[in-house]
Amino acid sequence: MTTNLRIAFLPLTDVAVLAVAQERGFAEEEGLSLDLVRTTSWATLRDRLVYGQVQAAHMLAPLAVAVTLGLSQQPAALAAPYKLNVNGNMLVMAKDFAAALDPDLAGRLADPLGTAHDFAAAIGLWRRKPVIGVVHRFSSHALMLRYWLASAGVDPDRDVVLRVLPPSLTVEALHAGEIDGFIAGEPWGSAAVEAGLAETVAVGERIWRRGVEKVLAFRQNWMEENPETVDRLLRALVRAAAWCDEPDNHSALADLLAAPRYVDQPADLIRRALAGEMVNRAGEPAIPNPDFMLFSREATPFPWRSQALWIYSQLVRWGMVEHSADSAARAGAVFRPDVFRRALAGSDVPMPGASMKLEGAVHSPLAVGSRKGDLTLGPDRFFDGRVFDPERIDDYLAGFVQLR
Amino acid sequence: MEFGHSMRIVIIDDSGLRATVLEEGLREAGYDDIHIVPPRGAFVARLERMAPDVVLMDLGSPSRDTLEEMLSVSRALARPIAMFVDQSDEAMIGAAIDAGVSAYVVDGLRKERVKPVLELAVRRFNAFARIQAELDEARNALSDRKVIDRAKSILMAQRNLSEQDAYTLLRSSAMNQGKKIVDVAQALITASDLLGGGL
Known part of the structure; x- marks a missing residue:
């Protein structure tokens, strides 16, 4: 008998694994049928999950932490046993603004620290305080943008205006001059570049080389009460993710996601992020970035607790939550490596032996201890070289220069 | 209150x-x-x-x-x-x-x-x-009628049929193919456009 699951998502390229699980038969092999519910705002996606209108959601990882900590409307304990992707964001700015930065795009993107300083200088030359669109206060994009700006002494709450708007409205708002740039998941940055409105200023993957992005989030209660269904879903997703990472499948995947029921944008724009061939200024050749968006390799789906805690550290840093041992514990517990391990115990998926790691310590691909198979972790550096030790959050936070 | x-x-x-x-x-x-x-x-x-x-x-x-x-x-x-x-x-x-x-x-x-x-x-x-x-239903019905009208005029012009005969032909084709009249009409218009029938 087939079990039907309702899963809410936003039209973004990184819904790929869920779409493929349903459309290419991976869910069916596990006796599941996924009813993917297209949603236009993170608030509505959150409400559908929290109030039980869907069983799971394609959710911004920081939003899952924030809902659990009671920072985003109705508090609810959420659980994320699976990461849908890492990376996949870009910061694009209006062409006039970007004119103050290094005109050589390859150089600009390869040196996020230098570009952050150029950006800081450009703020004073701009006709107003730059207005930068972010998709949500509790998005990985907003946290990475804040981290990046602050590295050059820019206070994101004082020196720029961060305006929240959903990904699907970013290009229109840029066109209307309501914002001067935005950071969002693909394909929206590419859409703005393609329209000749903006160029790429920073790539998420260059800010944090393996940045947490979307997770599969459940209500914790529901997840605990339905272990068998959860396990089946995770097994289907792991196989779908491997399919998504396979270069030979990128064109078919782009065509699938281009459909109106998913992203509803041109397949060519979507394919760029999948293949890691980003066009950063209209009409120019793509600059290859094979790690632009990852679904499967390097145990991408594994929900490292240390990553939930990094998110928590940033919420503390920006004054969004008061630091306490209890809050830290609740935030860390949102990521559920134990459930991931249980679900995939019988599979050939390489399984990390630990549940936490130093974040930002891997400089080049590194073979690590794994319960089975070979596991190589990709480089996960932050561009400023800082290392996050999840056991020492206070020291980590004390290491940042106070901006005010 | x-x-x-x-x-x-x-x-x-x-x-x-x-x-x-x-x-x-x-x-x-x-x-x-x-x-x-x-x-x-x-x-x-x-x-x-x-x-x-x-x-x-x-x-x-x-x-x-x-x-x-x-x-x-x-x-x-x-x-x-x-x-x-x-x-x-x-x-x-x-x-x-x-x-x-x-x-x-x-x-x-x-x-x-x-x-x-x-x-x-x-x-x-x-x-x-x-x-x-x-409203959507009404709008669809309206556009269906326009499609059928256009297909009828193509048949009337190219096969010298009366309006009633053109409609009868569309309807019987639809019944034979197990399709809706509007779909048959649309296919006829597309074919006519492709062949440069221009109407």
Whole structure:
């Protein structure tokens, strides 16, 4: 008998694994049928999950932490046993603004620290305080943008205006001059570049080389009460993710996601992020970035607790939550490596032996201890070289220069 | 409804018709301090000046994130919270979400005062959805007729048929192929365009 699951998502390229699980038969092999519910705002996606209108959601990882900590409307304990992707964001700015930065795009993107300083200088030359669109206060994009700006002494709450708007409205708002740039998941940055409105200023993957992005989030209660269904879903997703990472499948995947029921944008724009061939200024050749968006390799789906805690550290840093041992514990517990391990115990998926790691310590691909198979972790550096030790959050936070 | 009059309700909606349907319902129920704000441009600043007690918004509006952000940082407003009235009333929450209504209510406003507003909003949003569906149906019927008319004129011109015979031919082809007349008509038009029949 087939079990039907309702899963809410936003039209973004990184819904790929869920779409493929349903459309290419991976869910069916596990006796599941996924009813993917297209949603236009993170608030509505959150409400559908929290109030039980869907069983799971394609959710911004920081939003899952924030809902659990009671920072985003109705508090609810959420659980994320699976990461849908890492990376996949870009910061694009209006062409006039970007004119103050290094005109050589390859150089600009390869040196996020230098570009952050150029950006800081450009703020004073701009006709107003730059207005930068972010998709949500509790998005990985907003946290990475804040981290990046602050590295050059820019206070994101004082020196720029961060305006929240959903990904699907970013290009229109840029066109209307309501914002001067935005950071969002693909394909929206590419859409703005393609329209000749903006160029790429920073790539998420260059800010944090393996940045947490979307997770599969459940209500914790529901997840605990339905272990068998959860396990089946995770097994289907792991196989779908491997399919998504396979270069030979990128064109078919782009065509699938281009459909109106998913992203509803041109397949060519979507394919760029999948293949890691980003066009950063209209009409120019793509600059290859094979790690632009990852679904499967390097145990991408594994929900490292240390990553939930990094998110928590940033919420503390920006004054969004008061630091306490209890809050830290609740935030860390949102990521559920134990459930991931249980679900995939019988599979050939390489399984990390630990549940936490130093974040930002891997400089080049590194073979690590794994319960089975070979596991190589990709480089996960932050561009400023800082290392996050999840056991020492206070020291980590004390290491940042106070901006005010 | 003696306490209805002091409650300021703002409806954020870019579908003029739905907002009107909702506003009428609220006025009939005795609420008279109602404002409609489309979620465009500087709508957030307008909303702050209005200082509403209740904000109603389409759950499907992409601007919900923008609104919530503003509500969470605004110093001018008394922290309205997202609400489906009684958080323990699952049927009510389900009805509101199904109807596509979200409400933000100033913290501290009594539940009993807000509940009728939200119930009314749910009913009106549902009514609107029905009207919308009927309109779409009517529009489709109209465009179907245009397609069939065009196919008829192609047949009349190219095969020297009367209008009635052209229609009969379309209908019998549709029946033979197990298709709708409009689909057969559309195929005929496409073929005629491709072959340069030009009509």
